[in-house]
Amino acid sequence: MENLIKELVTKMADDALILGHRNSEWTGLGPVMEEDIAFSSMAQDKIGHAWALYRMLQDMEGGQDPDQFAFLRPASEYKCCHLTEMPIGTYEFSLMRHFLFDHAETVRYSSLLESSFLPLRQLAQKVKGELKYHTLHADAWIIQLGKGGAESHEKMQAALDSCFPLAAGIFEPGPDDGGLSDVYPGEKVLQERWMENIYPVLTKAALNLPGEVTPAYGGRYGQHTPYLHALLEEMGEVFRQDPAAAW
Amino acid sequence: MYGGGYIFEEPKRQPLSAQTPDDPEKLAAFEKRIANGEKIEPGDWMPAEYRRQLIRLIEQHAHSEIIGALPEGTWITRAPGFKRKLALIAKVQDEIGHGQLLYNAAETLGKSREAMINDLLSGKSKYSNVFNYPAETWADVTVIGFLIDAAAIVNQVANAKGSYGPYCRALERICYEESFHLKQGHDAFIELATGTPAQKAMLQDALNRWWQPIMHFFGPPDKASNHSEKLMQWKVKMASNDDMRNQFLDTYVPKIWELGLTLPDPLLKKNPETGKWEYSDPDWDLFFEVIKGNGPCNKERLDVRKWAEENGRWIRKALMRPEEMKRQTAPVA
Numbered sequence: 001m002e003n004l005i006k007e008l009v010t011k012m013a014d015d016a017l018i019l020g021h022r023n024s025e026w027t028g029l030g031p032v033m034e035e036d037i038a039f040s041s042m043a044q045d046k047i048g049h050a051w052a053l054y055r056m057l058q059d060m061e062g063g064q065d066p067d068q069f070a071f072l073r074p075a076s077e078y079k080c081c082h083l084t085e086m087p088i089g090t091y092e093f094s095l096m097r098h099f100l101f102d103h104a105e106t107v108r109y110s111s112l113l114e115s116s117f118l119p120l121r122q123l124a125q126k127v128k129g130e131l132k133y134h135t136l137h138a139d140a141w142i143i144q145l146g147k148g149g150a151e152s153h154e155k156m157q158a159a160l161d162s163c164f165p166l167a168a169g170i171f172e173p174g175p176d177d178g179g180l181s182d183v184y185p186g187e188k189v190l191q192e193r194w195m196e197n198i199y200p201v202l203t204k205a206a207l208n209l210p211g212e213v214t215p216a217y218g219g220r221y222g223q224h225t226p227y228l229h230a231l232l233e234e235m236g237e238v239f240r241q242d243p244a245a246a247w
Numbered sequence: 248m249y250g251g252g253y254i255f256e257e258p259k260r261q262p263l264s265a266q267t268p269d270d271p272e273k274l275a276a277f278e279k280r281i282a283n284g285e286k287i288e289p290g291d292w293m294p295a296e297y298r299r300q301l302i303r304l305i306e307q308h309a310h311s312e313i314i315g316a317l318p319e320g321t322w323i324t325r326a327p328g329f330k331r332k333l334a335l336i337a338k339v340q341d342e343i344g345h346g347q348l349l350y351n352a353a354e355t356l357g358k359s360r361e362a363m364i365n366d367l368l369s370g371k372s373k374y375s376n377v378f379n380y381p382a383e384t385w386a387d388v389t390v391i392g393f394l395i396d397a398a399a400i401v402n403q404v405a406n407a408k409g410s411y412g413p414y415c416r417a418l419e420r421i422c423y424e425e426s427f428h429l430k431q432g433h434d435a436f437i438e439l440a441t442g443t444p445a446q447k448a449m450l451q452d453a454l455n456r457w458w459q460p461i462m463h464f465f466g467p468p469d470k471a472s473n474h475s476e477k478l479m480q481w482k483v484k485m486a487s488n489d490d491m492r493n494q495f496l497d498t499y500v501p502k503i504w505e506l507g508l509t510l511p512d513p514l515l516k517k518n519p520e521t522g523k524w525e526y527s528d529p530d531w532d533l534f535f536e537v538i539k540g541n542g543p544c545n546k547e548r549l550d551v552r553k554w555a556e557e558n559g560r561w562i563r564k565a566l567m568r569p570e571e572m573k574r575q576t577a578p579v580a
Contacts, residue, residue, distance in 0.1 A: 037340055051329045071328065148566065151565075155561065
């Protein structure tokens with residue numbers, strides 16, 4: 001049981017860290033200053049969630065220091081989904097990713113409010129308030145840009161088309177699935193709830209979900225895009241100069 | 248952070264005041280208000296030259312915030328450990344927020360944010376020279392966070408006592424946040440200074456490279472500065488370049504020396520008789536070359552802003568002119 005919980009917490013932490021890292025890359029580059037600030041703010045929240053989850057792992061048997069665990073682990077031991085790994089690309093891609101991911105986080109953490117695992121239940125209480133603002137932000141922008149004229153609509157539709165198969169990979173059935181029904185309801189149930197939540201927003205934004213898609217699976221088993229390896233190289237560049245030193 | 252003490256000269260242009268002379272009675276009343284320590288507010292009468300100088304000052308300060316976010320911003324993805332990573336993102340985010348506050352303050356004087364950004368991108372409007380140097384290592388981030396923030400605070404605390412209400416209020420909030428940046432910068436700086444030999448060496452190297460840009464930060468010596476007494480009288484400029492530089496050296500050089508670090512100026516010392524710091528003259532020719540656009544990173548900094556402006560254009564357009572669109576087909580569930 002504890003190993004399965006560790007799998008769950010690790011993938012949640014890795015998702016949050018890697019997407020937080022990606023969102024932080026918008027600091028200074030946003031299309032308007034207010035969006036720089038928003039992405040930066042959400043990046044801090046995500047990295048903060050990751051840090052809390054890594055500390056949760058540290059408190060479990062065989063746990064490691066969060067900095068060491070996050071900054072030194074090779075890509076093959078990371079459990080994040082491919083959606084989080086992709087470079088920031090265009091603003092519409094990053095915005096769509098944020099929309100799809102934060103709605104997934106919302107259903108996940110909502111389910112954890114009833115978890116039998118106390119540390120996750122406590123974290124969910126704290127995180128739900130932050131996620132409310134993340135999805136409010138995402139929904140407002142998706143609707144505004146989805147209806148912001150032909151060029152804007154076309155870009156948002158293209159972003160949805162490219163993000164959606166990646167986002168479906170969030171719910172890849174993992175090693176933790178099936179054996180944790182008291183802890184959380186499992187990926188299939190979360191994906192159904194997620195669809196119920198994103199669908200009305202996309203409708204308001206006049207965006208069409210792509211038809212048949214092949215979900216980008218593999219991340220939960222340590223199979224990643226080359227982008228993750230490059231990201232981790234960069235993230236650990238200073239820390240690895242002397243992992244025993246205080247920075 | 249980051250308003251440098253130096254207000255850059257604009258390209259030659261006939262001042263508005265020379266075209267339309269100010270009403271002497273109104274001018275006298277305005278100057279009396281300033282002498283009495285009153286704040287000037289956006290709707291109040293003000294001389295055209297006062298408005299022009301303030302726009303220039305606040306605009307340059309705003310540009311310095313958003314450009315100043317870039318050298319440190321490039322280290323967000325490499326910050327070592329959760330604590331530094333979160334602190335650096337928060338700090339750089341604050342700088343962008345300061346830019347936003349300052350553009351708003353400048354807009355109260357009648358120039359739009361868009362016009363200011365356009366002038367930044369065309370090179371017509373300047374920003375603090377110190378950001379035209381590269382942040383080569385993590386130690387550079389700590390030097391910027393500690394010493395350049397500290398230098399900026401010296402300047403901004405002075406300007407917060409100026410005469411223009413919206414600018415002063417923005418600066419009060421900015422200084423409050425800057426004091427946290429300074430603490431973070433100081434903490435990260437001390438961590439390296441008291442760390443491993445490699446960390447100390449990295450910090451010393453960064454300090455050596457940044458010392459001249461820091462000495463440049465407050466602008467040319469008073470004897471060579473062409474600012475009019477008028478700007479001081481109108482409380483647009485609140486302290487002289489040399490006074491601010493001296494105040495900075497007085498507070499921070501001892502802190503640097505206490506940590507066993509050195510500064511690359513053999514003449515640097517406090518004269519016990521005058522109470523003033525003495526130092527080698529930094530290379531002022533280089534300073535003016537960098538202002539002209541020939542510094543190591545001028546092009547890179549503006550290119551990043553141009554990228555953001557160009558890539559964000561469609562978004563700003565969509566925000567300004569939303570068109571209701573009909574749904575073309577039903578979504579596939």
